[in-house]
Amino acid sequence: MNLTVRTLWIGTGLLLAGWAHAHEASWNRPRQPFRIYGNSWYVGTQGLSAILITSPQGHVLIDGTLEGKAAQIEANIRALGFRLCDIKWILNSHAHADHAGAIARLARDSGATVAASAAGAKALRLGGNDPDDPQFGMAPRYPAVTPVEVVADDAAVQVGPIAVVAHYTPGHTPGSTSWTWRSCEGGRCLTLAYVDSLTALGRHGFRYRDEPARVAGFRQTFAMVASLPCDILITPHPEASGFMQRVAARDREHAPDALIDAGACRAYAAVAEPRFEERLAKELQGARHAGN
Numbered sequence: 001m002n003l004t005v006r007t008l009w010i011g012t013g014l015l016l017a018g019w020a021h022a023h024e025a026s027w028n029r030p031r032q033p034f035r036i037y038g039n040s041w042y043v044g045t046q047g048l049s050a051i052l053i054t055s056p057q058g059h060v061l062i063d064g065t066l067e068g069k070a071a072q073i074e075a076n077i078r079a080l081g082f083r084l085c086d087i088k089w090i091l092n093s094h095a096h097a098d099h100a101g102a103i104a105r106l107a108r109d110s111g112a113t114v115a116a117s118a119a120g121a122k123a124l125r126l127g128g129n130d131p132d133d134p135q136f137g138m139a140p141r142y143p144a145v146t147p148v149e150v151v152a153d154d155a156a157v158q159v160g161p162i163a164v165v166a167h168y169t170p171g172h173t174p175g176s177t178s179w180t181w182r183s184c185e186g187g188r189c190l191t192l193a194y195v196d197s198l199t200a201l202g203r204h205g206f207r208y209r210d211e212p213a214r215v216a217g218f219r220q221t222f223a224m225v226a227s228l229p230c231d232i233l234i235t236p237h238p239e240a241s242g243f244m245q246r247v248a249a250r251d252r253e254h255a256p257d258a259l260i261d262a263g264a265c266r267a268y269a270a271v272a273e274p275r276f277e278e279r280l281a282k283e284l285q286g287a288r289h290a291g292n
């Protein structure tokens, strides 16, 4: 599993390294919606996650994908037999165009309330144009989301029996948030963890090491992610965690537990952390070469 994750991770790093690749085919490729586990459903595109958690009292949607994909996400939700107007909350992993671009429209069409971490809410209201974002000036803008409610760290967003807990995991962006909740199937309840991107990317000249609080926050995030309750790991970019391969194995081999791996969050953090430290070391080398 480690090796697979590492290989895929490098792919994702390259993919995200340049927004020139923002129209990467898999981001736009339609994907038939499917059940992840219990009342948790995948309604995103092939390469960008959107997760629907359903209950008779209303639903929660996490992430919206790209601005131009709103209609596709809505069609996926309807194809599963759910109504847009039953979505009560829309949550976000981080406020970049590939995860938040469609949120303004999805909120308008459903009437749902949008909620995010404090820093995430600020970036959503700015339509991704957030000066505190390491990718400020490089990441594309998208329709601003207003209003956005703030969810405190460790607080839960609730609808009927659903409780989705926010875990602030800053690093990739200041507002990066991971979400966990319980879903049950035939009396067996598992924790699903939607863990945000852990890649350290920035505009030209941006250095994490110039801001010790950012470095400390990112290191804390790795420890936090490694310790999350995590029976099924899902990531905003499915390929960052080999998610679609695990889904394919489940369906192809009739292996109902192929998605379940209590060590998945730990493995995800273990791959990302050395890459961050590597970047910090390179930033230092760059400073030496520049004579400062």
Ligand SMILES: [Zn+2]
Binding pocket: 094, 096, 172, 197
């Ligand atoms: Zn991003």
